Amino acid sequence: MLKSGTSLQVMSHAVVGFPSLDENLRAIDGLVSAGVRMIELQVPFSDPVADGPTLVNACYLALKQGGSVAATLELARQATARHPQVTFILMSYLNPLYRYGLEQCFRDAAEAGIQGLIIPDWPVESVEPMLPLLDELNLAPVLMVTPNTPESRLQRICQASRMMIYVVARMGVTGHQTRWDEAFDLYLNRIRQYTDLPLAVGFGVRDASDLKALKHKVEVAAVCSRYIEWQAESGSETAAKNMATLITEADLPPFGG
């Protein structure tokens, strides 16, 4: 179980259907061997408005390969059975889950071994009424805070979030560089005022220097777009090697092997 104050670990990503449904499971095996213990399974979507070019393209190609909610749940069943030590999180835009039926989707996800949810266009106001069900299912909504989130809303989001808080590191979409400056530290302090949950930082975590900068500051760093870039450019095997190198270079505690 992830705890506040534990040393930094990497969360990474799979877009279900990218580069193919067959390859997803092998890619996940690779990530686990590289030492990754938290993996987002992203349901591809036709209109991923919070994502930059890398994930937009991955979604586009994944949909052509049969990526869907059902395929994601199927992958989750297999991946959670193979890697019980790994936390799998369902990442999706709201509409595919809404069409599936939110409550049914959450029940099926929990049954498939999914432990958390990241849904960027699902506002806290809509999450709150679902909390009793989600808590009953042990399915953690991981809500996002952003640098411009006002105090009152920050508190509300921190109260509704479970497992961890997803800290969007900067303005914009996924896949671009972020600066880890003093303003960023103040931002983290501001969030910690409202929660004892671990913090997961995403948007712009791309290399070992980013991970080093985040060590001792937060518990989780999401290396997602970068990993998908590697997958797209050089295939899943090389992507896993790059991930292992990244984790070694950043001198993070070893989980792998």
Next chain:
Amino acid sequence: MIRSQNGMFGDFGGRFVPEILLPALTELEQMFAQLREDADFWQEYVTLTRQFSGRPTPLTPCHRLSDHIGGARIWLKREDLNHSGAHKVNNVLGQGLLVKRLGKKRVIAETGAGQHGLATAIMAARLGLEATIYMGADDIERQYSNVFWMRQLGANVVPVSTGARTLKEAMDEALRDWAASCETTHYVLGTACGPAPFPELVTYFQSVIGIELQDQIQEAIGRLPDAIVACVGGGSNAMGAFSPFLDHHDVTLVGVEAGGRGMGDGDHSIRLKPDTAETGIAQGFKTLFLQNEDGQLGHTHSIAAGLDYVGVSPIIAHLSQSGRLTADSANDEEVLEAFKLLMKFEGIIPALESSHALAGGFRKAATMNNDQHLVINLSGRGDKDIFNVARAFPQPEWTAFLQRELERHTQEPSAQQEPSAEQEPSVQKSDTAHKENRHA
């Protein structure tokens, strides 16, 4: 005037956006809530439209056409006579007043037919703002004259080459830009869609159409019309024309969607009829979206680039489901027929978008009595469609002229450096192509 319940219209509307956009939307909502209660603000807006855009636009009786069709007397609300050539400028001028109050120096917009992009470029030039316009790469090819003028006006037009390369993708890209820039940039959303408060805010500014129309028809015939017809893409011209009449239940309101080339998936943009769109949540709001069983948004087609949107205004969706609005559609052929008829009988060149309203309006008028009155909202003029119409109604002299013009153009050395559509700096074009090859 219609008001939302916390951003909702019945089951539709709301605000489902990445957290990062919340503060900008809340700020806009609070400002709008205040200004709409301020009569001076409305006056400021109306004065601006009079001084800059030629309002009030006329209400034109169509004598010859009405006689030809038989049935109701047909009137046109002439939004085509706005500066920039369409109703889009109303909303843009209104949002320009908001931008000034917000103190932002940059605006972004999505555009389909280019009319909203053009209006935004005009507003930005007038107010000295930086403007970036997102437009589907396919729409750029369909409406190049608008792209040309946007660029002449100083706007940065960014072709969007993801997905179906039309309005939906342009809106996605505008939302992505806004996620990075919302502290300094205002998103001038062009239709009565998107996250709250946009559907209500755009309807508020566009209602200037219906408010004028109400006075004008009263003066002309001493009563309200029997029916008002408008085309429905996103729904802004329809909501503008309809909104003052919602409580007048004896006025029939007809929204005409794009029937395209048939009822197959991707061949039309009909969202209000049974077995077409389903309720969904995307692009920041809940409405009827054309989508598949997995909730992936679908593809659309229309001869008119301004109507092929995958969703529809949450207000229109609500009015349609509650029975206040009658949904109709016109296919590409009927649209061209109506286009021709209006030119021939009344000397008016309509936009292909507005020609959908004409087709539906003519059909409706034919079923009515000649003591009844039907108003069609002519949302825009057809200058921008010259290339599309030239293809639908070929004129050998035109083709010959284009060839001569091309020759003249290529003889000028400067012209050879102009980028082609495929070479323009584009969002994700090269990236997508590159990766598609890799995984083909």
